[in-house]
Amino acid sequence: MLSRSEEDHLKAVYSLLQEGADAFTNDVATRLHTKPSSVTVMLKKLADKGLLKHQPYRGVRLTAKGRGLALMLVRKHRLWETFLVDRLGFAWDEVHEVAEQLEHISSEKLVDRLSHYLGEPAFDPHGDPIPDRDGKLPERPTLQLTDCAVGDSVRLVAVKDPSDELLHLLGGKGIGIGARLKLVARHAFDGSFELHTAPKTTHTLSAQVAAHLLVERP
Amino acid sequence: MLSRSEEDHLKAVYSLLQEGADAFTNDVATRLHTKPSSVTVMLKKLADKGLLKHQPYRGVRLTAKGRGLALMLVRKHRLWETFLVDRLGFAWDEVHEVAEQLEHISSEKLVDRLSHYLGEPAFDPHGDPIPDRDGKLPERPTLQLTDCAVGDSVRLVAVKDPSDELLHLLGGKGIGIGARLKLVARHAFDGSFELHTAPKTTHTLSAQVAAHLLVERP
DNA sequence: TCCTTTATTTAGTCCTGTCTAATCTTTTTC
DNA sequence: GAAAAAGATTAGACAGGACTAAATAAAGGA
Known part of the structure; x- marks a missing residue:
């Protein structure tokens, strides 16, 4: 079980890597509006839990386990965004902050039922792919x-x-x-x-x- | 802005009072699976914020402000329970734990839209009344x-x-x-x-x- | 009424997650 | 290639929220 802060750090690392860049301490800190020293501490915690490899001064790489957990966070985030826009009528630019909160709700059953309720969507309102329950990303319409x-x-x-x-x-x-x-x-x-x-x-x-x-x- | 723990304590006090009993430190601790000493500290914090009056050794009473905030928590909890049961197909006895998490999501807009989406329900799946956005409880079907x-x-x-x-x-x-x-x-x-x-x-x-x-x- | 029991509060400790300041690496620049 | 700059880590402090142990208040019984 990860704390909220651990989840935030894991997801920040994942999305930095996803964007092609390396994940450096400073980048993570900037993304989370926090200080590099705090990030270093959290990276150590995540490394101890086997979610990523941290090479001091060299950035981090995710392990398979860490990537899997990050994908579940992304899945939750994007499913909630879909719910907020498609069902509750939020505008696409209003949902991020709320989805940031909702993505930390921990209940596998809830996530799977929500996905089913929404019709197992493969892309969220921004067009970003939603990982399935096994962490597989749909083919992008490139x-x-x-x-x-x-x-x-x-x-x-x-x-x-x-x-x-x-x-x-x-x-x-x-x-x-x-x-x-x-x-x-x-x-x-x-x-x-x-x-x-x-x-x-x-x-x-x-x-x-x-x-x-x-x-x-x- | 209240912390998650402050919200939990406030709601525990509210529901104890709602049940007719006085709210004593021990009762709150039992309800939150925590120790009386921890509760004393939190009650002091809530009292400092003007949400309740704490008479040492004599229990607590809510202020109007405290009652209002507690009612908003109850509103959120019961709306989410309604969503989980009516829309996602949860059984009525599976929803409490998840709703406990969801009730801490802070977004007035989300709550109001959720209520609208559910058809402004007045009672949750357990038959408990759902306060409206002004904190007013519907008449019970006595x-x-x-x-x-x-x-x-x-x-x-x-x-x-x-x-x-x-x-x-x-x-x-x-x-x-x-x-x-x-x-x-x-x-x-x-x-x-x-x-x-x-x-x-x-x-x-x-x-x-x-x-x-x-x-x-x- | 006094003494025991129970409830409550207070004091001090610990853990988490953040920060600042100082130190240490790596990279850049001249 | 050495000095400066930039980036990262470590050390130490602090706040929030929980705990245990000790002290204090209220309630009950002989």
Whole structure:
């Protein structure tokens, strides 16, 4: 049984890793609005419980057990968000704070019944995937960058058939998994894209490259 | 803003008083599965916040503010119980523990929307009244003792048109508000009742008296 | 009434989770 | 490659909430 704070830390680690970044003490502290020293202590506790491996000064990695528990928290959070929006009529931007509280309710039966009541949804109101009771995430409805329109903001979730050459090209532009891409133009001549990876950073990608990039909204 | 523990103590005091008894330190401790010394400390905290008056060695009384907050907790608890039973298909005896957790979720909007979603119910699955958002309890569907059948176990909730003489008669038999009455026989000759007020204590009440007693199940 | 029992409170301890301040690593910069 | 900066950890303090043990108040019985 985890305390509320332990659950918060575990989930913060999970989502940082999910976003492609490493999970460093500072990042966790920022996310939880707390201080790095407090995070260090909690990471040690979670490591002692076998939920993650903590390499001092090097960040953390989740164990299978830790990932499983984190997925159950994500499941609860997203199911409650679905309930709040679909059934109680909350707006999608009002639900996070309340769901943060609801996700700590501990009752497996409640979670499973809620999921059933909602029709076993696979995605929450934000489009995020809801893990099933075994922790399996549904396939994301990914789309190729070439299917996006100018003005879209998307996030890179996978690279299809990643060759060394392709990955090197992307790496050189600072584009990795989790990168946020905003399409600003598309050239009719060769189908190449202009996109922002950051407010002032513009890159050009050929149509061949774009066809390998799987993205999601938002 | 009250802590979870403060809320638990406040609600325990409220329900003890509701049951007609005084709220003594020991009773609160028993109800919360904690020690009297811990309760004393918490009662002091709640008294400092103006939610109750604590007379050392003499028990506590709630202030209007304290009663109001307690009623909001009761409201949340009973609304969630209704949700769990009516919507998620829980059995009535499975819901208490989960509702104990859910009642601490703090979001006025959530409570009001939940109530609306459930059709503004006035009574929970156990038949207990659900306070409205202003803390007002609905009228109980009381029934006269004369409408009860042999074998019923009921609780005295009110005395209709209480005259001094009637109250004196009841007082002499040790029957007061909150008393649990089990009907063991009814005489066809004059409509009088035989009932237990305790396992081995039998009393006889005339039909005239019984008609003044308003009771509830269970 | 005095003494015993029971109920309550007080004092001091411990555990959890947070913080600040100080120390120690790692990375960056010149 | 050494010094500075940034990031992480450790040590020590503190608040909340629980406990045990000891002291105190109220209630009951001889």
